[in-house]
Amino acid sequence: MPLARVMARLRDPVTGCPWDIEQNFSTIAPYTIEEAYEVADAIQRDDMAALKDELGDLLLQTVFHARMAEQAGYFALQDVIENICAKMVRRHPHVFGDVHAQDGVAAQMNWEAIKAAERAEKESDPSALAGVAIALPALLRAEKLQKRAARTGFDWPDTGGVIAKIQEEIVEVETATSPAHREEEIGDLLFAVVNLARHHRIDPETALRGANVKFEKRFRAMEDQAGAGFAALSLDDKEKLWQAAKQV
Structure with a gap:
C-alpha cells in the first residue's frame, strides 16, 4: 500500500x-x-x-496509528484490515451466511445482537452500559447510553413521557x-433532549449541526443587512433583522 510506505518513510527514526x-x-x-x-x-x-480530500486525511490517521503500533510491536496495518474484514463478514450473516434480513431494521437488529454477544465475550463488566x-462526544455518548438502557426495557414507551421530562428539567x-x-x-x-431525538430516530449531532449552520447563515445575513453598525443596534432592531433573515 503506497500510503503505508509513505508513512513508514515519515516515521523512519x-x-x-x-x-x-x-x-x-x-x-x-x-487530529483523528x-x-x-x-x-x-x-x-x-x-x-x-x-x-x-478529507477521506484521504482520515485514512492517513488510520495508517499513522497502525504504523506507530507496528513500531511498538502491537499490530500492523494488515492486521487492522484483516480484523475489520472479518468483523464485517461476521456481523452480516444475512449477506455472507444463511440468515435472512427482510429490511434495514432487521439487518440492524442482527448487527446489534452479534455486537452484544461479542461484547459479552470480551467485557468483564456485566453492565448493559459497558x-x-x-471519550465520545457528549451528545453521541448520551444517545449510546440511552440505546443500551432501552435494550433492557428501561425506556419511555412514547415521546409523551420524554416531552414531560424535558418540561420537568426546564423547571429544575x-x-x-x-x-x-x-x-x-x-x-x-x-440528556432529555437527546432522548427525544432518539425516540424520533433523529441523530442529535446532525440536528444540532444543522441548527448551527442555520444560525450562522441567518446571523451573517443580519450583519450584511446592518453593515458596520450592527453591534450598536438595539435588541429590538436586531430582532427585526433576525425575523427578516428567517423569511429569506
Missing part, C-alpha cells in the same frame, strides 16, 4: 520527519477526531471534492439554587 517521529497515540488522537469531523462537514456541505467510550433549571446546581440541571435537560 533516522531519515524521517522529526515531527512525525515525535508523535504517539495520544498526540495524534485529537478532527479529521472525522471534517469528513462530516464536507458531507453536510455536499462538497464531494472536499470529501475526497464499553460505551468515555429555572429553580436551581447555585451555578453548580444549574449546570447539573442543564446537563439533565440536554
Whole structure:
C-alpha cells in the first residue's frame, strides 16, 4: 500500500520527519477526531471534492496509528484490515451466511445482537452500559447510553413521557439554587433532549449541526443587512433583522 510506505518513510527514526517521529497515540488522537469531523462537514456541505480530500486525511490517521503500533510491536496495518474484514463478514450473516434480513431494521437488529454477544465475550463488566467510550462526544455518548438502557426495557414507551421530562428539567433549571446546581440541571435537560431525538430516530449531532449552520447563515445575513453598525443596534432592531433573515 503506497500510503503505508509513505508513512513508514515519515516515521523512519533516522531519515524521517522529526515531527512525525515525535508523535504517539495520544498526540495524534485529537487530529483523528478532527479529521472525522471534517469528513462530516464536507458531507453536510455536499462538497464531494472536499470529501475526497478529507477521506484521504482520515485514512492517513488510520495508517499513522497502525504504523506507530507496528513500531511498538502491537499490530500492523494488515492486521487492522484483516480484523475489520472479518468483523464485517461476521456481523452480516444475512449477506455472507444463511440468515435472512427482510429490511434495514432487521439487518440492524442482527448487527446489534452479534455486537452484544461479542461484547459479552470480551467485557468483564456485566453492565448493559459497558464499553460505551468515555471519550465520545457528549451528545453521541448520551444517545449510546440511552440505546443500551432501552435494550433492557428501561425506556419511555412514547415521546409523551420524554416531552414531560424535558418540561420537568426546564423547571429544575429555572429553580436551581447555585451555578453548580444549574449546570447539573442543564446537563439533565440536554440528556432529555437527546432522548427525544432518539425516540424520533433523529441523530442529535446532525440536528444540532444543522441548527448551527442555520444560525450562522441567518446571523451573517443580519450583519450584511446592518453593515458596520450592527453591534450598536438595539435588541429590538436586531430582532427585526433576525425575523427578516428567517423569511429569506
